[in-house]
Amino acid sequence: MTRRTLVAAGLTLAALCPFVTVAGAQDYPVKTITLVTHSSPGAGGDIFLRDLSRFLGPALGANVVVENISGGSGATAVARVANSRPDGSVFYGTTPTFIYTTLLSEPEFGYDSLDPLVNVFFDPEVLYTAATGPFQSLEDVMTKAREGRGQWGAANPASLERQSLEMLKSVSGVNAAVVSHDGGGDMMINVLNGTLDMGVGEIQELKGQLEAGEIRLLAALTADRIPGYDDLPTVREAGYDVAVRKFRGIAAPKGLPPEVVAAWEAAIPRVLEDPEFKAIYEPDSLQPAFLDDEEYSQFIDGFAADTRSFLIETGVIQ
Amino acid sequence: MITRNMVGGAVTIVIGAVYLYYAHQIRVSSLADSFGPRGLPLVYGWLTIFLGALVLGKSTVAVWRLDGEARATLAQEEWAGEGRSILRAAGLLLIATLYLLLLPHLGYPLSLVLLIGGVILYMGAARTWRVPVIALLGATMLWLIFVKLLGVDMPEGFLSTLLS
Amino acid sequence: MDTLLATIPYLGDWSLILAAIAGTAWGIMGGALPGISPSITMALLLPFTYVMDPSSAIVMLASTYVGAEYGGSVPAILINTPGTNSAAATVVDGYAMNKQGKAGLALGISLYSGFIGSMVGLVLLMALSGPLAKVALSFTPPAYFALGVLGLSVIATLAGDSMAKGLIAALFGLMIATVGTDPVSGANRFTFGNSDLLNGIEPVLVMVGLFALSELLAQAALTRDDQDRARSRPRIEFPDRKLARRLVKPQAIGSAVGAFEGVMPGAGGTIASFMAYNEARRWSAHKDEFGHGSPEGIAAPETANNTVAETAIVPLLSFGIPGSNSTAILLGGFLIHGLQPGPMLFQRSADVVHSLYAGLFISIIAMVILGILILPVCVWMVNRPRAYLNAFILALVMSGVYTIHEGLTDVGMLLIAGAAGFLMRVLRFPFLPTVLGLVLGYLIESNFRRALVLSGDDYSIFVGDWISIVLLGLAALFILGSFAARTLNFIRGRRSDRVPV
Numbered sequence: 001m002t003r004r005t006l007v008a009a010g011l012t013l014a015a016l017c018p019f020v021t022v023a024g025a026q027d028y029p030v031k032t033i034t035l036v037t038h039s040s041p042g043a044g045g046d047i048f049l050r051d052l053s054r055f056l057g058p059a060l061g062a063n064v065v066v067e068n069i070s071g072g073s074g075a076t077a078v079a080r081v082a083n084s085r086p087d088g089s090v091f092y093g094t095t096p097t098f099i100y101t102t103l104l105s106e107p108e109f110g111y112d113s114l115d116p117l118v119n120v121f122f123d124p125e126v127l128y129t130a131a132t133g134p135f136q137s138l139e140d141v142m143t144k145a146r147e148g149r150g151q152w153g154a155a156n157p158a159s160l161e162r163q164s165l166e167m168l169k170s171v172s173g174v175n176a177a178v179v180s181h182d183g184g185g186d187m188m189i190n191v192l193n194g195t196l197d198m199g200v201g202e203i204q205e206l207k208g209q210l211e212a213g214e215i216r217l218l219a220a221l222t223a224d225r226i227p228g229y230d231d232l233p234t235v236r237e238a239g240y241d242v243a244v245r246k247f248r249g250i251a252a253p254k255g256l257p258p259e260v261v262a263a264w265e266a267a268i269p270r271v272l273e274d275p276e277f278k279a280i281y282e283p284d285s286l287q288p289a290f291l292d293d294e295e296y297s298q299f300i301d302g303f304a305a306d307t308r309s310f311l312i313e314t315g316v317i318q
Numbered sequence: 319m320i321t322r323n324m325v326g327g328a329v330t331i332v333i334g335a336v337y338l339y340y341a342h343q344i345r346v347s348s349l350a351d352s353f354g355p356r357g358l359p360l361v362y363g364w365l366t367i368f369l370g371a372l373v374l375g376k377s378t379v380a381v382w383r384l385d386g387e388a389r390a391t392l393a394q395e396e397w398a399g400e401g402r403s404i405l406r407a408a409g410l411l412l413i414a415t416l417y418l419l420l421l422p423h424l425g426y427p428l429s430l431v432l433l434i435g436g437v438i439l440y441m442g443a444a445r446t447w448r449v450p451v452i453a454l455l456g457a458t459m460l461w462l463i464f465v466k467l468l469g470v471d472m473p474e475g476f477l478s479t480l481l482s
Numbered sequence: 483m484d485t486l487l488a489t490i491p492y493l494g495d496w497s498l499i500l501a502a503i504a505g506t507a508w509g510i511m512g513g514a515l516p517g518i519s520p521s522i523t524m525a526l527l528l529p530f531t532y533v534m535d536p537s538s539a540i541v542m543l544a545s546t547y548v549g550a551e552y553g554g555s556v557p558a559i560l561i562n563t564p565g566t567n568s569a570a571a572t573v574v575d576g577y578a579m580n581k582q583g584k585a586g587l588a589l590g591i592s593l594y595s596g597f598i599g600s601m602v603g604l605v606l607l608m609a610l611s612g613p614l615a616k617v618a619l620s621f622t623p624p625a626y627f628a629l630g631v632l633g634l635s636v637i638a639t640l641a642g643d644s645m646a647k648g649l650i651a652a653l654f655g656l657m658i659a660t661v662g663t664d665p666v667s668g669a670n671r672f673t674f675g676n677s678d679l680l681n682g683i684e685p686v687l688v689m690v691g692l693f694a695l696s697e698l699l700a701q702a703a704l705t706r707d708d709q710d711r712a713r714s715r716p717r718i719e720f721p722d723r724k725l726a727r728r729l730v731k732p733q734a735i736g737s738a739v740g741a742f743e744g745v746m747p748g749a750g751g752t753i754a755s756f757m758a759y760n761e762a763r764r765w766s767a768h769k770d771e772f773g774h775g776s777p778e779g780i781a782a783p784e785t786a787n788n789t790v791a792e793t794a795i796v797p798l799l800s801f802g803i804p805g806s807n808s809t810a811i812l813l814g815g816f817l818i819h820g821l822q823p824g825p826m827l828f829q830r831s832a833d834v835v836h837s838l839y840a841g842l843f844i845s846i847i848a849m850v851i852l853g854i855l856i857l858p859v860c861v862w863m864v865n866r867p868r869a870y871l872n873a874f875i876l877a878l879v880m881s882g883v884y885t886i887h888e889g890l891t892d893v894g895m896l897l898i899a900g901a902a903g904f905l906m907r908v909l910r911f912p913f914l915p916t917v918l919g920l921v922l923g924y925l926i927e928s929n930f931r932r933a934l935v936l937s938g939d940d941y942s943i944f945v946g947d948w949i950s951i952v953l954l955g956l957a958a959l960f961i962l963g964s965f966a967a968r969t970l971n972f973i974r975g976r977r978s979d980r981v982p983v
Contacts, residue, residue, distance in 0.1 A: 182928065353930075418897065430877055456877060
């Protein structure tokens, strides 16, 4: 939105960073790297990139700034990056949104017009309910849905969260209404006041309520238990074969020079090991999940194929 | 004779019909509820057509009921002076549209000077030295507010490619 | 009381005072520029707050919000365009007063009402956060639907001469609100393959087109000698004692409606200001003046939207849930500094909460002082010859709308909205129902369908709790009442002097 002001802020942040550039970083071909996100300032995707940018700058040897480009459910931001020169100066912060928007809305530039460069985190999704409510476990919620009718909430109409609930509904064969909202906050209200049996969200956005003891976690939608929440069973352990991976990574315009790819592939694992960065992302339960250029491209293709077949099965797209 | 309400009713019916046509093309998937993404648009579309027909019909009946003399006065007064005002408005809209088309090529500051200067002249100000000066000052002020202060990425146009 | 005592020491903190003044000034400017919403104004400022200490950063963002909500009324009065969505209800009587040469008084009333509204809101925020948060929690999808319907019932009084034409105008607004991604299935509706339309059409651009651009188009036919408005003296006038007493009722209505709507996520200032306008008219002793430059018609909506700017912070602080785009940016400001708004905030970072309260108080004072300083200049500017003024307004609104997404699609849609507004003027359709339909359309549709999904298509959910019953009952009462009044007028033959075509 405001490139110039963000550059200023980025420079100040880089100057405040307490540690010094590492060797090899001087080779990076451009001075300023812009990370583009479709998230609005302060939203999950935006905070992820801003935190990352503080540590990436020294690791890559360039100034890293974040630019928010809203609009078009993310399509505008993708188009902007896809049309940029592939010289290592402009990147896109990926989340499942860019795949959903591409499949649902078929904009001119979709996820396939970018090169998925590296993955950084998986952001675990969890099922939760109101602490004052009648449900103690996922099985309680499922029993209600099996015997009568369940009411489950997802933050957005066509999203990974919605898909995970629809999958849970279809593998268990229960009768549940999946209600979509205008974002996580809107849904949280309906969980807290008991309108919904349970909702699905990321730990980071639930933290406030979780610490205050207002909500109870029911199960994790990850393949393995979440570190730091070792008592929380996964949905798979409860007997329902559903697990999703919300990814947060970086994509680039196609045709990036190999040395830029190499610089990123070297920088991300190093940044993830940085104890100061760990101190920021570990409390949010973000799971470091570095994937290099080749692995990430395969991962995104696989993710898109799964999403496409889900959307076709449910008749959302043809 | 044709009244404002007849035109208004007719335009409303057309808008409702076009809207309905596109409402029928919305995809309904199994993620949708029973009311569906088409539900309310269909209600809106039909209501619009109904109300448009009502306005059109009421006006037609009212005119038909008038005696000859009253109808003649109405025919004279209903649209008096509107032709000119519609033409003038269309002219201003054309200037604004030209600005929009030129903006990506000429860049923000230059297009602004042309827009402000053009509108001042179109609105009938005397052609004095003041017009270009105010156009320049106004454009500079807006450029300072939007580009420098707010940091908005306005189109830069050919000037930036020449300079860089 | 403890809250108050804990807040007072922060009032002398210079870094907070500076942050509050700077934020308020920035906010008034952003709010006054048509097209730049409070949330965009705050988002533009956000990067600068990263390097500040948490308290100053939060205070600066919150002050920007306060300033922007007030700033929206300035162009509403002076150039017939709401600077923010929630100033739309102020346009009618504000611009009418301006045309009568009373711009200084209109601005004075809006500043005075903004001050009252903000102060009431701040007191409620500090004293009644807990109970107000409970109100927010008790609103379920059917209750939100009922609230939207209650808002729409205002059309019955805004429709003007012809109810059918008023309803058509409202339907236009509801239709525009259906553009974009479907709230339940995520399907694209009326986007015509244009990805710029996926997130819907911004209400503010439609308002700027309908009000400001169509006014410019209508004035294009005036010649240099046509006088359609009286000049105002370039100074700001506050209401005298008699007028101030008359404004107490609309201000009380405004702050009550504002307090209620502010705490509910998703409702927001626009609905509050329209409902306050409508209620102030209903209970006024000078009903006929409304729409023709009534001071009460400025006081009620301006008190309401400034109260909302304060009480909208309640759900953010109590639950960490942002109720609007603006409070979402404020949430971002908290999170960037590692603060998690929510139940624990009051225990963990009480200092931040108390400095926020202090900062809000300072920003309200700053708002009044800044208003007194800048408004005369603004009145002077709109006193320039019409040709120059209109050229500048056109350039201003086209630049402002461009900033929404930094794209030309919005500017193109602004021109379409302006042309449509001009046609509506020629064909004598009212605008306000369109604005209301536009603002409420999404709230009504999404919650209507959400409620049906929840209940499994059982329509009794809409009368399932007392909030919905009361709200729907009120709406029915208003609509029936207005129809009854129209019928009575018709029977008494009051309409016979009007040409019935």
